[in-house]
Amino acid sequence: MREDVTVLRPIDSFHQDPIGDWVADLRCGHGQHVRHRPPFWERPWVLTAEGRDGKLGAELPCVLCERFELPAGHAPYKRTREFDEHSIPSGLLKDHSTAAGVWGVIHVIAGRLRYIVESPLARELVLDETHDGIVVPEVLHRVAPEGSVRFFVEFHRKP
Numbered sequence: 001m002r003e004d005v006t007v008l009r010p011i012d013s014f015h016q017d018p019i020g021d022w023v024a025d026l027r028c029g030h031g032q033h034v035r036h037r038p039p040f041w042e043r044p045w046v047l048t049a050e051g052r053d054g055k056l057g058a059e060l061p062c063v064l065c066e067r068f069e070l071p072a073g074h075a076p077y078k079r080t081r082e083f084d085e086h087s088i089p090s091g092l093l094k095d096h097s098t099a100a101g102v103w104g105v106i107h108v109i110a111g112r113l114r115y116i117v118e119s120p121l122a123r124e125l126v127l128d129e130t131h132d133g134i135v136v137p138e139v140l141h142r143v144a145p146e147g148s149v150r151f152f153v154e155f156h157r158k159p
Helices: 049-055
Strands: 008-016 022-026 031-033 059-061 075-079 103-117 123-127 133-135 141-157
Touching (some): 133 141
Antiparallel strands (some): 008 022, 008 059, 022 031
């Protein structure tokens, strides 16, 4: 992974983990611990409801988005029909993104499909029957067929 990548995600809410530490629930679906343990972590705001409420909407870097990791607990809720190199909708060939909290998985059934992800993740991957593409919410991306291809996209969200 590149060192300069930073994907910032807004805080939607907070919850406590089983040992009582606070976790920020990020809009992408991932959680991130936000502890106040000086001198390592200076976050006195996390100790009060008012402090946490004041941080709603603030952004934190999400390393799990940077790694293209689907959040735990997300499940498929719909999928596209199957496309081939002739029937790919033009919108998929141009930069587009999914909505907040909506992840995608590009499943190639046959052939090869180039998956281009724009900044801040900036990657270009070749997908095939053994390599799916993970679509990170709100990050611009597009696909390009490499010859004959068949694929579909499955969408995931928190139930």
